Amino acid sequence: MGTPRETRQEQAEDITERLETEYPDSTISLRYSNRLELLIAVILSAQCTDERVNQETKHLFEKYDGPKDYAEVPQDELAEDLNSITYYNNKAGYIKSACEAIAEKHDGEVPDTMDELTDLSGVGRKTANVVLQHGHDVVEGIVVDTHVQRLSRRLGLTEEKRPERIEEELIEIVPESYWQQFTHLCIDHGRAVCTARNPDCSDCVLADICPSEKSDNEIDLASGEPW
Numbered sequence: 421m422g423t424p425r426e427t428r429q430e431q432a433e434d435i436t437e438r439l440e441t442e443y444p445d446s447t448i449s450l451r452y453s454n455r456l457e458l459l460i461a462v463i464l465s466a467q468c469t470d471e472r473v474n475q476e477t478k479h480l481f482e483k484y485d486g487p488k489d490y491a492e493v494p495q496d497e498l499a500e501d502l503n504s505i506t507y508y509n510n511k512a513g514y515i516k517s518a519c520e521a522i523a524e525k526h527d528g529e530v531p532d533t534m535d536e537l538t539d540l541s542g543v544g545r546k547t548a549n550v551v552l553q554h555g556h557d558v559v560e561g562i563v564v565d566t567h568v569q570r571l572s573r574r575l576g577l578t579e580e581k582r583p584e585r586i587e588e589e590l591i592e593i594v595p596e597s598y599w600q601q602f603t604h605l606c607i608d609h610g611r612a613v614c615t616a617r618n619p620d621c622s623d624c625v626l627a628d629i630c631p632s633e634k635s636d637n638e639i640d641l642a643s644g645e646p647w
């Protein structure tokens with residue numbers, strides 16, 4: 421049976437250490453070669469797989485070079501260039517408007533503060549955290565995506581549901597030196613083993629400390645529903 425460590429802090433540390441051993445090369449899987457490309461890739465990745473985004477950005481990043489290109493193109497044309505991405509019309513609007521602001525208010529540079537980033541169209545705290553961490557080497561929070569959200573709840577690190585609240589709790593218990601890596605480790609484990617619908621608890625390095633482990637627990641703490 422999975423028995424969590426005595427405190428959430430110990431649980432978070434143990435999880436991080438074990439996952440780091442399991443996924444030593446864990447890192448961001450979006451492809452980009454500069455900060456603007458990173459920002460655009462992250463905006464596109466909302467409710468879309470990184471794999472699909474990487475396919476689409478291959479030609480996108482060849483066609484458009486800098487914020488002015490995106491700001492000046494008709495929105496319909498940009499949307500057409502993104503048409504294999506979920507919500508491509510909305511995302512084309514966000515990208516165009518964010519690039520207009522970057523060109524006009526930020527001298528063509530992607531801003532490096534949370535406030536300025538979250539002022540951009542289509543950029544919430546999660547996107548801003550990714551851009552700060554990978555574009556500016558500024559780590560001031562933990563990126564909470566769907567995998568982090570699910571695993572944190574399943575593993576008993578939080579009972580919160582909203583990403584902002586989960587992040588607030590995680591930064592209290594995850595060692596600061598792991599704030600960036602924690603996300604990538606959860607994403608790798610969430611893709612490989614602890615999947616949303618059918619986690620493979622029998623082959624999980626966290627099984628003995630996981631309070632949702634299927635063979636002994638009836639409830640998936642991520643959803644609060646029975647397995």
Ligand code: SF4
Pocket residue numbers: 422574575613614615619620621622624625626627630631632633634
């Ligand atoms: S795969 Fe199972 S045991 Fe492992 S973290 Fe997910 S729910 Fe827990």
